[in-house]
Amino acid sequence: PISADPRLRAKADGAHDVLMLVNDVSEWRRLERMRSEFVANVSHELKTPIAAIRGFAETLLDGGVDEEAQQKFLQTIYDESMRMGNLVSDLLELSKLEATDSRVDPVAVDLYEVLERAVDRIGPTASERGIRIVIPPRDPVQVWAEPDMLLQVFLNLLANAIHYSPPQSTIRVTWDVLVDRIKVHVQDNGIGIPQESLDRVFERFYRVHKDRSRASGGTGLGLAIVKHIISSLGGEVGVESEEGKGSDFWFTLSRLDRPVSARSR
Numbered sequence: 001p002i003s004a005d006p007r008l009r010a011k012a013d014g015a016h017d018v019l020m021l022v023n024d025v026s027e028w029r030r031l032e033r034m035r036s037e038f039v040a041n042v043s044h045e046l047k048t049p050i051a052a053i054r055g056f057a058e059t060l061l062d063g064g065v066d067e068e069a070q071q072k073f074l075q076t077i078y079d080e081s082m083r084m085g086n087l088v089s090d091l092l093e094l095s096k097l098e099a100t101d102s103r104v105d106p107v108a109v110d111l112y113e114v115l116e117r118a119v120d121r122i123g124p125t126a127s128e129r130g131i132r133i134v135i136p137p138r139d140p141v142q143v144w145a146e147p148d149m150l151l152q153v154f155l156n157l158l159a160n161a162i163h164y165s166p167p168q169s170t171i172r173v174t175w176d177v178l179v180d181r182i183k184v185h186v187q188d189n190g191i192g193i194p195q196e197s198l199d200r201v202f203e204r205f206y207r208v209h210k211d212r213s214r215a216s217g218g219t220g221l222g223l224a225i226v227k228h229i230i231s232s233l234g235g236e237v238g239v240e241s242e243e244g245k246g247s248d249f250w251f252t253l254s255r256l257d258r259p260v261s262a263r264s265r
């Protein structure tokens with residue numbers, strides 16, 4: 001309770017200031033810890049491909065490697081440099097998102113049109129593995145979003161669905177029209193995610209399937225980017241999954257055409 005005695009009041013205010021300061025300091029420490037963990041993670045992620053590139057290049061320079069092995073080493077050098085390129089693009093994407101965080105200006109976007117663009121772009125990767133992407137029948141649905149950001153969300157979710165699914169399987173994109181939102185699902189019949197990891201897959205650099213992520217050139221940042229974009233558009237993201245059965249990644253966005261309520265009709 002706040003005392004009526006001015007001297008005690010001053011004391012209470014002082015204590016409050018000290019408490020605020022302590023809170024600020026611990027918040028600052030937390031952010032500082034997150035920042036240095038992030039830098040450590042990035043350095044680690046870069047060290048691995050650099051070590052591989054250097055090692056294989058040295059072996060090639062030393063000579064005495066037969067042509068078949070040469071081809072294999074060059075392929076590894078190529079793959080690892082691609083991985084570094086992906087990492088740098090994802091890092092740039094994240095820092096761009098952080099810089100524009102509060103300045104996203106959602107506009108009316110046709111969800112179907114953006115999905116079509118994503119499928120056109122990623123279709124060839126799916127076809128290489130005989131994977132089919134099934135999308136809803138053409139039906140314009142307007143949401144509040146930013147077209148390039150929404151495209152990125154679809155590309156990241158579809159790329160994951162492809163990479164973590166067996167050949168010849170099917171990926172389905174569907175949506176539920178709710179009262180004021182649209183809930184979009186990207187479902188696969190892939191390897192799934194264990195229950196204890198479900199909360200963590202949206203964290204930066206968290207990977208469940210490390211080898212598989214590596215093999216597909218994954219950066220561990222795709223879902224962190226998805227979460228960042230969707231929350232800056234005011235939506236939510238989540239995942240339901242069963243190991244060995246498949247995953248259902250979903251996100252929500254505000255609808256543009258809220259239905260006319262019964263009373264105002």
Ligand code: ADP
Pocket residue numbers: 160161164188190191192193201206207208209210213217218219220221222223224247
């Ligand atoms: P990555 O580049 O490693 O795919 P993401 O941030 O996109 O990074 O995903 C984080 C981790 O979540 C992945 O390493 C993978 O273990 C898991 N994951 C993501 N999408 C799927 C999916 N559709 N099916 C199974 N596991 C997935």
